[in-house]
Amino acid sequence: MSTSSPQSVFSWVVSFLSPYKLRVIAAIIFLLIGSLAWLSLGQGVKLMVDEGFVSDNSHRLNQIILLIIGITAISASAVFCRFYLMTWLGERVSGDIRKAVYQHLLRLSPGYFADQRTGEVISRFTADSTLLQSVVGSSLSMALRSSVTVLGGIIMMAFTSVKLTLLVLLAVPLVLVPVSFFGRRVRSLARKSQDKVGDLGAYIDETLHEIHTVQAYTHESTDRSLFFQRVEAVMAAAKARILFRSILIASVMFLSIVAIAGVTWVGAQDVMQGNISAGELSAFMFYAVMVAGSVATISEVYSEIQQALGAAERLADLINTPVDIPSPAHPVPFTKPMTGEVKINQLDFHYPSEVDSNAIDGLNLHIKSGERVALVGPSGAGKSTLFELLMRFYQPQHGQILLDDIDIAQLDLAQLRQQYALVPQESVIFALSVQENVRYGRPDATLEQVKQACAAAKADEFIEQLSEGYDTYLGERGVKLSGGQKQRIAIARAILADRPILLLDEATSALDAVNEQKVKLALDTLMQGRTTLIIAHRLATVVNVDRILVMDQGQVVASGSHQQLMQHNALYRKFASLQLLDLAQSESGADITTTDITATDTDTAETATTPTVTAQTSTAQTSTAQN
Incomplete structure (x- = not known):
């Protein structure tokens, strides 16, 4: 389990955006333009109510409608540019993370992979990096846009009515409580869920690569059962994450709407008492709905970001794995061609x-x-x-x-x-x-x-x-x-x-x-x-070697030649005898018993056995040369 903090993991992901600063800045600028354009629509609503409907001025109403359409066109153009840039950044960052992790894995020794399942590593490359791609390209953009909308909406609400704005702000802590509590749970469960998916990928990789053995031993039903168990384990891990994420979204939406409803009731009382105009209340409600919707979006995206942080932790674990056999910092260069000693x-x-x-x-x-x-x-x-x-x-x-x-x-x-x-x-x-x-x-x-x-x-x-x-x-x-x-x-x-x-x-x-x-x-x-x-x-492999x-x-x-080892080393003599007896059986069909093999291991039989084996060796060498 990773011990990385959310801040360090988030900083690690953001570091991959550094080479693309200009695109990031451009995306942020278009994000601000789009958000500010949407916020300015609130003033259009105010003008439409106060100077159009209430004043019964159709000419002014037409002007305001055209103004709203113009603002909408600006906002839509900014949304296009922001969406394109952020989606591109998501793909690029995901690709760069994959390259960085793969490059690091190539530096790790075979000893590391002896303890790791290939399918688990592959899962991190595919599922985890794809999740990061989605978050950077979409969810992060939505979170930034919604944050700007919340901040700008509150400011515009304050210009409209300080009293009503203060009432809205009183409800903010109520919304932040479920975001903080359930968000941490979602991140923890997301990491657990991704681990289960990785285990599933490892099992698929293993069984499909060895499909010949699976089918040869008619192991399909057992593998099917084991695979189904892993699928259910993934589902069980996801079930808890889905539950907490659903609670998070629902609670934020409920608390936001309740707060808006309460503030609307107070605002309506102020309109009836003449403290604010109907247009100002309409504008305030427009901003309040935008803020509530943005808060709901942030809560939903926040859980996605928490899930992505769990995936990023798994990728960071790979790239932070120390290289166990590194090249020396100052290697000794070869000054002449290698001779091979x-x-x-x-x-x-x-x-x-x-x-x-x-x-x-x-x-x-x-x-x-x-x-x-x-x-x-x-x-x-x-x-x-x-x-x-x-x-x-x-x-x-x-x-x-x-x-x-x-x-x-x-x-x-x-x-x-x-x-x-x-x-x-x-x-x-x-x-x-x-x-x-x-x-x-x-x-x-x-x-x-x-x-x-x-x-x-x-x-x-x-x-x-x-x-x-x-x-x-x-x-x-x-x-x-x-x-x-x-x-x-x-x-x-x-x-x-x-x-x-x-x-x-x-x-x-x-x-x-x-x-x-x-x-x-x-x-x-x-x-x-x-x-x-x-x-x-x-034995045929060693006939022509020097040692x-x-x-x-x-x-x-x-150490020695074949003949020397046959005479002086019992282990090699046993090895050679078994090889030559197999050769003799295949060539002449002779009936060799285990007694003949065992005899080569005894001191009393060494003298009798060695000439026989040597003769067989000569026969094998002659046969090899003829072939």
């Missing part, structure tokens, strides 16, 4: 939600420029976490990472991340065309360069078969592509980016045997002269 010294890291368990624990590592290094190990060993730390998506609690002997914490974030080309295991495809997806890391690349990268990634074959080739729209999350096709697009993106360090998270996991071999050849070409870190879950690091519980427990 990586040093890691005594690195400790735990995720914010796992303070009692280190994902990386005292890690020391030196990767030479141009070296190919594979990371293997069980799930949760820290392989993907290391990738996250290299790109500074998270900040380690202890230790440092050096690129070319420069601490990455001293580098500008954008410059740091421009040294990496990432191919994740789950390929990310945006709702763009093929060429826009491929040039994502290099927006200035030409179409010919895009085609060359796709050819190197062996993606050109299927791209040319698409309906519009490289201009084919791939749909949300690449829904039109298979898993292997998505991965080749991601590899083409990394090839085109042409960066000194490659981070490959099992980049061939979604490919069939034929395409895997093609892409591996493309990756071999890509890796030449570049530092490469490969998260490997399949294999075995990770377990956030530490490197062994």
Whole structure:
């Protein structure tokens, strides 16, 4: 829950009007002209009664009617200009707030979004900013116009009759009480209502994005029930807000009319006693009705503004979220091209939600420029976490990472991340065309360069078969592509980016045997002269690397070549045995038992098992080379 005061939130919203001061001033001028024109109609009513009706002067009456029409024309023209300017300002401020919030969100680390629901954030961009747009463009204008009308009306009433004006002012505190009390309640309930709407949006976003899983597990009825519950929660939150807002409007209107009725009765007595003329009473009543109507408008708009302040609080919460991993104020510049040497010294890291368990624990590592290094190990060993730390998506609690002997914490974030080309295991495809997806890391690349990268990634074959080739729209999350096709697009993106360090998270996991071999050849070409870190879950991925690091519980427990690790590391031997036994089963259909696998873990069986596994490794390598 936000702790921002209404004044600070309102000031934050108003600050977005500063760049458009001239338009704001023009809108205020037209607002004043329109309001003053309407107020001057009261004098027209007075003249019409006293100099037209009472004096039975038709010529003077005609003049007064023409004067009223002229005043109305001026007022209508001012209303047009005010409405246009205020509506434009509402759209502009809403757009600027969206841009400011989005720009800030792009600076937040993945750790922030791990704790937030995307649909909730989207709701703030849409529902909350649209509500602000409505208030700035319409409600705020109405509030200002009504405030001017109230102030001007009271002044004109005082010129007409001080006595009656004082009686009207006595009723003002009665009107302000419900405005103050119910207005605060409306603001609080509006914030709660918007939170419920955000929760609803988050649920819609989640279920529709994962519609395949929803339908595959026939979860529709459950999701429908849960969605209906959220809709009713929104309705329940809105019900209280609507109740208090209705009470606010009704009470203000009732008290205003009662006050006017009482003052009218007193005024009528003064007319009968000759203290004021009928025209003056008519003018006074005209102003009193205008003031009452304006007060009613203010009360209605006030509740809308309170609701908008609740929405503004949610947007302000986003933009005030501190950037957890900022670029240094004075970053160290690169004085020469990056060679790709990586040093890691005594690195400790735990995720914010796992303070009692280190994902990386005292890690020391030196990767030479141009070296190919594979990371293997069980799930949760820290392989993907290391990738996250290299790109500074998270900040380690202890230790440092050096690129070319420069601490990455001293580098500008954008410059740091421009040294990496990432191919994740789950390929990310945006709702763009093929060429826009491929040039994502290099927006200035030409179409010919895009085609060359796709050819190197062996993606050109299927791209040319698409309906519009490289201009084919791939749909949300690449829904039109298979898993292997998505991965080749991601590899083409990394090839085109042409960066000194490659981070490959099992980049061939979604490919069939034929395409895997093609892409591996493309990756071999890509890796030449570049530092490469490969998260490997399949043994075929690590055959041609310079060094294999075995990770377990956030530490490197062994390092060496495949043959060395097979002889000296039981964890890697178990990993390799399972991989090769699966390969042997698929190739020869041999009946392998779990006893054979278990035997690799025992000291007594190591000597007997190692030659067998080594022979299988040689067979797999020979088979890979032939393919």
